[in-house]
Amino acid sequence: MTDATANAPARSLFTEDARTKKRNRAEARFRAYGLAAVIVGLLALVMLLVSILSNGMSAFRQTFLTIPVELTEARLDPQGNRDPAEMAAVTTFGYLPVLAQSYIDHVESLGIEHDLSPQAMAAMISGEAPAQLRSLVLEDPSLVGQTVTLRVLVSGRIDGFFKGRVTMASAERDANVTPEQLQLAQALAEVGVIETRFNWSFVTAPDASGQRPEAAGLGVAILGSFYMMLVVLVLSLPIGVAASIYLEEFAPKNRLTDLIEVNISNLAAVPSIVFGILGLAIFINFAGLPQSAPIVGGLVLTLMTLPTIIIATRASLRAVPPSIREAALGVGASKMQAVFHHVLPLAAPGILTGTIIGLAQALGETAPLLLIGMVAFVRDYPAAPPEGLFDPASALPVQVYQWTQRSDPAFVERASGAIIVLLVFLIVMNAIAVLLRRRFERRW
Amino acid sequence: MPLLWLFVIVLALGALGFVLGRQRAIASAGGDARQLHSLPNYYGSNVAILTVVPALMVLAVWLILQPMVIQARVTSLIPEAAIEQIGSRSLVMSDVRRVAEGLDTAVAAGALSEAETRGLSTDETDVRARLGEVGVALGGAVTPEVLAAALRYRALDHTADTLRSGLVIVLAALGLAYGYLRTRQEFRARNSVERAILALLMLASTLAILTTVGIVFSMLFETFNFFELYPWREFFFGLEWRPSFEGGSDLGLIPLLWGTLYISIIALLVSVPIGLFAAIYMAEYAGKRFRAVAKPLIEVLAGIPTIVYGLFALITVGPLLRDYFAQPLGLGTSSSSVMTAGVVMGIMLIPFVSSLSDDIINAVPQSLRDGSYGLGATQSETVRQVILPAALPGIVGAILLAASRAIGETMIVVLGAGAAAALSLNPFEAMTTVTVKIVGQLTGDTNFESPEALVAFALGLTLFVITLGLNVLALYIVRKYREQYE
Numbered sequence: 001m002t003d004a005t006a007n008a009p010a011r012s013l014f015t016e017d018a019r020t021k022k023r024n025r026a027e028a029r030f031r032a033y034g035l036a037a038v039i040v041g042l043l044a045l046v047m048l049l050v051s052i053l054s055n056g057m058s059a060f061r062q063t064f065l066t067i068p069v070e071l072t073e074a075r076l077d078p079q080g081n082r083d084p085a086e087m088a089a090v091t092t093f094g095y096l097p098v099l100a101q102s103y104i105d106h107v108e109s110l111g112i113e114h115d116l117s118p119q120a121m122a123a124m125i126s127g128e129a130p131a132q133l134r135s136l137v138l139e140d141p142s143l144v145g146q147t148v149t150l151r152v153l154v155s156g157r158i159d160g161f162f163k164g165r166v167t168m169a170s171a172e173r174d175a176n177v178t179p180e181q182l183q184l185a186q187a188l189a190e191v192g193v194i195e196t197r198f199n200w201s202f203v204t205a206p207d208a209s210g211q212r213p214e215a216a217g218l219g220v221a222i223l224g225s226f227y228m229m230l231v232v233l234v235l236s237l238p239i240g241v242a243a244s245i246y247l248e249e250f251a252p253k254n255r256l257t258d259l260i261e262v263n264i265s266n267l268a269a270v271p272s273i274v275f276g277i278l279g280l281a282i283f284i285n286f287a288g289l290p291q292s293a294p295i296v297g298g299l300v301l302t303l304m305t306l307p308t309i310i311i312a313t314r315a316s317l318r319a320v321p322p323s324i325r326e327a328a329l330g331v332g333a334s335k336m337q338a339v340f341h342h343v344l345p346l347a348a349p350g351i352l353t354g355t356i357i358g359l360a361q362a363l364g365e366t367a368p369l370l371l372i373g374m375v376a377f378v379r380d381y382p383a384a385p386p387e388g389l390f391d392p393a394s395a396l397p398v399q400v401y402q403w404t405q406r407s408d409p410a411f412v413e414r415a416s417g418a419i420i421v422l423l424v425f426l427i428v429m430n431a432i433a434v435l436l437r438r439r440f441e442r443r444w
Numbered sequence: 445m446p447l448l449w450l451f452v453i454v455l456a457l458g459a460l461g462f463v464l465g466r467q468r469a470i471a472s473a474g475g476d477a478r479q480l481h482s483l484p485n486y487y488g489s490n491v492a493i494l495t496v497v498p499a500l501m502v503l504a505v506w507l508i509l510q511p512m513v514i515q516a517r518v519t520s521l522i523p524e525a526a527i528e529q530i531g532s533r534s535l536v537m538s539d540v541r542r543v544a545e546g547l548d549t550a551v552a553a554g555a556l557s558e559a560e561t562r563g564l565s566t567d568e569t570d571v572r573a574r575l576g577e578v579g580v581a582l583g584g585a586v587t588p589e590v591l592a593a594a595l596r597y598r599a600l601d602h603t604a605d606t607l608r609s610g611l612v613i614v615l616a617a618l619g620l621a622y623g624y625l626r627t628r629q630e631f632r633a634r635n636s637v638e639r640a641i642l643a644l645l646m647l648a649s650t651l652a653i654l655t656t657v658g659i660v661f662s663m664l665f666e667t668f669n670f671f672e673l674y675p676w677r678e679f680f681f682g683l684e685w686r687p688s689f690e691g692g693s694d695l696g697l698i699p700l701l702w703g704t705l706y707i708s709i710i711a712l713l714v715s716v717p718i719g720l721f722a723a724i725y726m727a728e729y730a731g732k733r734f735r736a737v738a739k740p741l742i743e744v745l746a747g748i749p750t751i752v753y754g755l756f757a758l759i760t761v762g763p764l765l766r767d768y769f770a771q772p773l774g775l776g777t778s779s780s781s782v783m784t785a786g787v788v789m790g791i792m793l794i795p796f797v798s799s800l801s802d803d804i805i806n807a808v809p810q811s812l813r814d815g816s817y818g819l820g821a822t823q824s825e826t827v828r829q830v831i832l833p834a835a836l837p838g839i840v841g842a843i844l845l846a847a848s849r850a851i852g853e854t855m856i857v858v859l860g861a862g863a864a865a866a867l868s869l870n871p872f873e874a875m876t877t878v879t880v881k882i883v884g885q886l887t888g889d890t891n892f893e894s895p896e897a898l899v900a901f902a903l904g905l906t907l908f909v910i911t912l913g914l915n916v917l918a919l920y921i922v923r924k925y926r927e928q929y930e
Binding site for chain 1: 646666738
């Protein structure tokens, strides 16, 4: 027994002294910091999703105007012999008065009071509507002379009014819309002529110009992204699996294989924009492939996805126990047969999961696509593959970027809506990957 | 012959070879497959590989070389005077190509006959108008030199196409015949097929090297061109970034690098404390159920595409920071700022830091913890004084990897940081980064002869070198640290 212990004041172990209290407080504080960090992280996720969802959900709904349109022969088919070739001479611009007049007449027949000029009335209808009417008439010339009931888009500002983006107060300051137009729209909505409903064409229609946010859709972008994913899948899966098999099963340990390994792990960390520069320099400037084509995007994304697939495939090949290989070799299989007949099928679920996750990454990638010309404004759907792979197209994430660059505030809603579509695709892909892993994962 | 057809023909020959080789092998063993050295399918595959692989390899090489050879032979047709008039050789050549492709389209559409095309001359016909009729838009009127070159280009291209198809088909047929004749009872078909497969596997794995080489060379080459047009000293040490497409631009790297570093530092200041504390909490404190829910949710942040973060910065974080911090403090009125981009990028990096640190903390042996608890340390004391020092090299590696991510990140800064290059300390001011300027200089119609476009390649190379350096350093540190406990 030392003196120190003997001289210490007698106290119970169950009462904390000042120093223990301090240490315990520090412990609690530290723990709280940790919890706070986790909560901040989760909060950031929630904020991100709420911000995108609250801005973007309205993109799936659109305001339509339903009116009877009298297709006057004098304007649409001056010759009167219903020849589509002749009727094509009447441009979209020629259909506008027909539509506007029908609209004005219909409002009058409903007995709604307003003091708008015919021009201001026509401006309430989307610039896309005459084009819609024109293609309808050209498809079926016999409609000319009849009266058809048509549902057309209203202009972006009127649509914004029903979604709460445009108010009477903001319309005062806006050159594109007047409060009187909004009052008329309100009156028409009360009688059901104008209504806001679910809008499929947001997902199917092509992009529209900066003045017609109400008509802009994701059709071309989704198709372009799909084509690119096709190219990525077709190229990166076989190449990635082949490379992994070589590195994991056959490669001798030498400088070359070391070099390859270092290369792969570095490629996985190269900034994506650098791959865009590679694509621009090699695939477009050197090989002469067309700009904005899904094939170029697919090739660039393939190079980016390969390291992901290789790393996943090697991990799942490694997880197959050596006893399987040895058993196969023992009954007389060659090394190649052992790998292809036994190891590869057992590793397949893991490889598939890795591939899907790689594809999901590639789907959301934007920066390299900006450099290879995917930012071009494309309104035509690409043809079916393989020719369609060389047609200009857009891509989902790039479409989002393009819409953020336009001045009309309605495009913020469109961009957020496009992100919702993108996220839905990603969630589906990741869910498939998780399911595959759950269903087929085997522990040895 | 269209490429697709050629491809299909070669594959069909390959399939034929498979069937023939298999039959011949079985026949050579008198109908008894057991007498063969290998399984019958290997004989078939052997013939198929000999048919398809050399033919397709020649096709690939041909496809790469054909445009280069033709270009070289056509260029000599264009007099120097015409080149000086238009500006550069490559611009003239792209005109030539466009006219040649336009003529092809015209012939395909039936607007011109093959013979008419050969007899075209600029004196008699307005080529631009004729091509315009079939929907081929040309920039300017076609000069006689360009038309002559285009006609020559077409002729060479057609000859080359015919030659290519002939050569490839002949090669495939030869391969088929050779393989077929080699097929005998005692032929070691399996070994031969396996060697071929091994070669293909090796080829696939060298693609990673090819990609790196491609990246380095594509950028080195253009960077070299850039430094011929613009002094390298002014690029690396210039304090001004003011590109103008009329020439006489200032293309200094420093302001871009400063913007990049400033944003990355803010991103790390956000992500490292949050990510590290989250990792510590998950590894040391959290119960199993909390961990099972919270860890995947935080990792969802890592799976969200960067364009989503970019939009988040643009429509939510930017206005928020402007209205509640920048304007009340009198620091600026711009919603895109270093702070906006930095904070959002920090959020993006949280899962990156936390999952890497989590792995590293878990790799610290339990014996160290037990030793510390045995001495009476509390949990937090153990973490701070035992686990963190032991895991430090790994955590530094993780932070370096996160920094390299932050420096190379593009979409968040394109949408959140602004486009004006500035050397300023105010975090609420819009600044720009290396990646933003790469996108800016290379998007849209660019002339690859001007320093304003070529600078993007020099920027890309700089970016590549910096991130590569950080990655190599980080991997080195992490690897070295792992060895300590294994």
